[in-house]
């Protein structure tokens with residue numbers, strides 16, 4: 360594997376707070392890697408450690424296989440796009456973009472060529488003479504991007520770069536950023552607390568929880584196979600159950616939930632009968648029908664609709680499966696097929712799901 | 723905005739307050755154009771006193787001293803004050819809060835105390851009183867004012883700008899000169915103008931640390947007044963007031979400027 364950035368057991372403490380706690384990571388060259396997590400989980404601190412604004416209390420940081428743990432920010436081949444853009448207000452757009460080139464003493468004519476090229480890359484041609492305060496938020500964002508990219512860093516760090524933009528522009532910039540990254544092939548480390556953004560843009564995602572890595576994987580891995588309750592809850596929505604294992608065979612794991620439901624799960628060699636475990640099911644994995652019969656999935660129960668919320672493209676039902684267990688179910692409104700029926704509160708329904716859609720959680 | 727009822731007396735009060743502050747100065751300026759030698763009666767307009775003023779070699783000499791002192795003190799105190807304020811802002815060290823706290827102390831210490839202590843200090847280290855000692859004294863009392871203004875500007879500065887500069891390959895010095903100083907510039911200029919004005923106007927401290935032949939304008943006015951108030955003194959005072967007001971207005975404007 361061609362490793363671009365590696366964190367080896369990195370810990371960062373501020374007085375009392377441990378902002379980053381024993382994080383080990385390998386990020387591939389050219390990868391779009393996202394750090395995702397709730398506010399205060401240590402995303403920005405991790406990024407600042409890679410940039411060199413903070414130094415690790417423990418552990419090592421390697422960029423391009425060289426230990427940079429004690430290098431100053433200007434000694435690292437890394438550039439940052441700041442959340443507030445941090446454009447120099449006393450310099451023009453061109454002045455901002457060529458700031459890094461000037462530090463490298465790039466010859467004048469080459470600098471001019473590169474600046475024009477960079478402006479072109481972010482579609483800001485002919486705006487070189489403006490000052491940052493004369494630009495819109497989206498344009499400022501692009502200047503910040505051009506300023507960092509013109510130095511062709513080994514890694515580009517982005518700290519919630521779209522956080523200040525409105526929803527529509529944000530969606531646009533997401534696509535633009537992604538295609539830009541694919542075009543130039545630079546490693547991106549992208550910080551966000553917006554799970555949708557991380558899922559759509561990233562090659563891989565690291566979900567962080569209070570300074571630790573909760574799970575690292577592709578969008579699909581993380582969404583379909585969350586390891587912990589925290590991940591299952593933070594990414595998308597989930598229904599959580601807990602129960603006691605009654606039997607295990609080669610393909611199945613049988614358990615009885617706290618509410619008395621007999622459930623079939625995929626086999627898992629790590630567990631033994633009698634153990635208490637937690638598992639989750641995504642709300643869109645259920646089939647809900649007025650009559651029994653059409654579904655041949657293992658888990659079939661009769662439930663009662665207790666609440667219904669209209670969401671536009673789908674309907675969100677809350678269904679009671681047992682005295683203790685309510686599930687959230689998202690159903691698309693289809694014009695035909697098994698799900699054409701719209702239910703109302705109080706209806707008795709047949710709920711079923713496939714055993715593989717139950718994901719066993721570590722805690 | 724409409725002013726009514728309860729607030730009416732308050733506006734009169736404010737007016738009276740400003741009148742009290744500025745009327746004496748206005749009278750002084752007016753009488754500097756009075757034909758009459760005796761300052762109490764208005765006899766007609768004249769430039770005579772200003773012309774006499776610029777023909778007086780002693781006054782010109784004092785002006786020269788004042789300018790030298792103010793300019794040198796301004797330059798030194800601005801540089802030292804700016805760097806010190808930046809050091810206090812940028813770096814964490816033991817006793818930082820103490821240093822921050824005692825910044826105001828020299829400002830509230832009575833000038834007469836500062837003056838006397840400086841004289842004793844200079845005598846102790848065997849320095850002859852003269853322009854040099856005036857400059858040192860002025861630099862000393864200018865620095866806290868410079869630091870206060872620069873500190874206010876620093877606190878409003880976006881810290882990530884410095885990080886962005888380093889991120890783009892600028893070392894600490896380059897970052898300071900290419901990013902920090904330009905951000906602070908309005909504050910630094912305002913501080914310099916204030917330092918110049920304070921130094922140009924100072925009487926009490928200068929009175930103590932001046933030697934023979936190092937008379938500044940305020941000292942000159944004082945010695946002239948002892949021979950009796952004349953329209954020439956009014957003219958000189960009016961000039962000093964005008965210079966001060968102009969510089970302070972510019973400084974104030976600069977400080978309000980946001981970018």
Ligand SMILES: Nc1ncnc2c1ncn2[C@@H]1O[C@H](COP(=O)(O)OP(=O)(O)OP(=O)(O)O)[C@@H](O)[C@H]1O
Nearest residue numbers: 373376377378397398399400401402403404405552
């Ligand atoms: N310079 C600092 N001094 C002390 N504590 C800090 C410092 N920087 C961060 N922290 C603490 O470290 C923890 C992680 O902060 P960090 O900024 O990395 O979170 P984040 O994941 O980026 O959050 P957000 O999504 O809100 O930006 C927080 O508890 C924060 O209070």
Ligand SMILES: [Mg+2]
Nearest residue numbers: 402403404518
């Ligand atoms: Mg953050």
